[in-house]
Amino acid sequence: MKxxxxxxxxxxxxxxAHPGSDAASxxxxxxxxxxxxxxxxxxxxxAGSDASILLSMGCDIDPVPWCSSGYYASDKVSxxxxxxxxxxxxxxxxxxxxxxxxxxxxxxxxxxxxxAAPGGKSTRIAxxxxxxxxxxxxxxxxxxxxxxxxxIERMGIDDVVILNESPxxxxxxxxxxxxxxxxxxxxxxxxxxxxxxxAIKSWExxxxxxxxxxxxxxxxxADRMLRxxxxxxxxxxxxxxxxxxxxxxxxMLEFPGYETVPHPEVQGVSFSRVGGENFGAIxxxxxxxxxxxxxxxxxxxxxxxxxxxxxxxEDGDNGRFKVPASAxxxxxxxxxxxxxxxxxxxxxxxGYLRNGHLHFHKMPTERYAGLRTVKTGAYCGDMxxxxxxxxxxxxxxxxxxxxxxxxxxxxxFSMKRHDDRILRYLKGETIFSSAEEGDKLEERGYVVxxxxxxxxxxxxxxxxxxxxxxxxxxxxx
Numbered sequence: 001m002k003x004x005x006x007x008x009x010x011x012x013x014x015x016x017a018h019p020g021s022d023a024a025s026x027x028x029x030x031x032x033x034x035x036x037x038x039x040x041x042x043x044x045x046x047a048g049s050d051a052s053i054l055l056s057m058g059c060d061i062d063p064v065p066w067c068s069s070g071y072y073a074s075d076k077v078s079x080x081x082x083x084x085x086x087x088x089x090x091x092x093x094x095x096x097x098x099x100x101x102x103x104x105x106x107x108x109x110x111x112x113x114x115x116a117a118p119g120g121k122s123t124r125i126a127x128x129x130x131x132x133x134x135x136x137x138x139x140x141x142x143x144x145x146x147x148x149x150x151x152i153e154r155m156g157i158d159d160v161v162i163l164n165e166s167p168x169x170x171x172x173x174x175x176x177x178x179x180x181x182x183x184x185x186x187x188x189x190x191x192x193x194x195x196x197x198x199a200i201k202s203w204e205x206x207x208x209x210x211x212x213x214x215x216x217x218x219x220x221x222a223d224r225m226l227r228x229x230x231x232x233x234x235x236x237x238x239x240x241x242x243x244x245x246x247x248x249x250x251x252m253l254e255f256p257g258y259e260t261v262p263h264p265e266v267q268g269v270s271f272s273r274v275g276g277e278n279f280g281a282i283x284x285x286x287x288x289x290x291x292x293x294x295x296x297x298x299x300x301x302x303x304x305x306x307x308x309x310x311x312x313x314e315d316g317d318n319g320r321f322k323v324p325a326s327a328x329x330x331x332x333x334x335x336x337x338x339x340x341x342x343x344x345x346x347x348x349x350x351g352y353l354r355n356g357h358l359h360f361h362k363m364p365t366e367r368y369a370g371l372r373t374v375k376t377g378a379y380c381g382d383m384x385x386x387x388x389x390x391x392x393x394x395x396x397x398x399x400x401x402x403x404x405x406x407x408x409x410x411x412x413f414s415m416k417r418h419d420d421r422i423l424r425y426l427k428g429e430t431i432f433s434s435a436e437e438g439d440k441l442e443e444r445g446y447v448v449x450x451x452x453x454x455x456x457x458x459x460x461x462x463x464x465x466x467x468x469x470x471x472x473x474x475x476x477x
Contacts, residue, residue, distance in 0.1 A: 095291035117144030119151035191293025257302030
C-alpha cells in the first residue's frame, strides 16, 4: 500500500521519539489484510450460546480480547445474513469495540453517545444498560441518523432517544445532565487506511488540521453536559498525537479538575502517556494487535464541579396513560400473558400518543422540545381510523423487541437459517407454510416470522399463505 509521504515521515518521527517502538513492523502491517469482526447481541444471545451461533455462521470461535461479546470474523460475513436482520450480531471492526467497554455503562445511568452513527457503540451501550437508565444517541448528520435508527431497531433496543443536533445546541439543553458521555470523535482516519483506501484520499485532502478544531468544540460541549464526578470517554481511529494524547492534555488544561482513569492491561492493547501518566490512555496498533488503529482515553470529572440542577423526579413514571383498547387487545393477542402484562405496564406508566403514533419513553418528552428528534423512546405502532372504528397497526420493528418466549406459539413461525423461505421473506416475497405448520398458526392475523427462533418481522397469515409486510427499505435487493 502506498502511504502519503507526509504521513510516513510524521510516523517515523513518532517512533524515533518513542524508544522500543517498531517502525518497520508498523509500516509492514499496512500490507497485511484488514481485520473484521462481529459483536453478538446480548439482548438476544446469552454467552453460553455464542459457540453454536458462530459455528452455524461458519465462523471460528476467535474472541476479541477487549470485548466479551466480540469475535473476529472474515469479510465474508454479510449484513444480508438472516442473523444480521434479526439483530443477532452487529458487524464491527474489532478495535471499534473498545470505547463502549471503556465507558462501562451501568444500569440506571444517563448516557450520551455524542457522535453515534452508525450505531455500533450505541447498541453495545444499550445492552450494558439492561433497559435501565437513559441512552441518548446523537449524530449531526441526518443521513447517518437513518443508519443509526435502523441499527438501533434491528438490535431490538426499544426505549432509546435518537437526536440529530449539534453538540453546542445539546449542551444548552442538557447542562450537567449525563453520568457518562462517549465522544467517538470525527478524526483524520489514519487507522482506517488499511481497511478503506478512500480514507487516504480524504486524509490527503483534509489532513489533521481540519478536524482538530472540531474535536475541541465537541469536547467543550461534552464537558458542559457532564455531571460532577462523571466521565467522558474520548476516542479516535487515528494515529495522530495531536488528535489523541495532545488533545486529551489540551482538554485537561482547558477544564481543570479532570483526571485520567487507568485501566488494567488487556491483551493486544498498549498504553500511552497523557498528562504525565504512563497508563493514561490506550492505543491499539495494527502491528501489535489484531485490529486497526485506535485511541481511547477515559477522563473523569472532579466531584467539586457544578452538578446538574434539573428536577430530580424526571426519570420514572410520567403518569398513568390510557392504552387504546385496540392496542391492548393486540398485545394480549400477540404475547403470552406474563409478557403482555409487563409490556402493557410500560405503556401505562410511560406511554404517549403523538399524531396517532404510539410510543413509550421513561422521561417526559418535553425535554426534547425544539430539538431535531429521530426517535423518542420505543415506537410501537399507529392508531388508524377505519369504518369499523380505531384499530392498532404495529410498527415493523415491534417483533424485534421480543424473544420467542414472549410470543404466543400460534403467532410465532420460525424457520431454520438455511431454509430458502427466509431469504424470500427478506426479499419481500410471499412465503407459504406447509399444512402441518399452518395447523399450528392462528388464521388471519399477524404472525412473527423468525429465523432459528430469533424474530425478524411480521407477516399476515391466511390459509398457509404469509403475506409479506417486511419494510421495503429493510429488504435484501
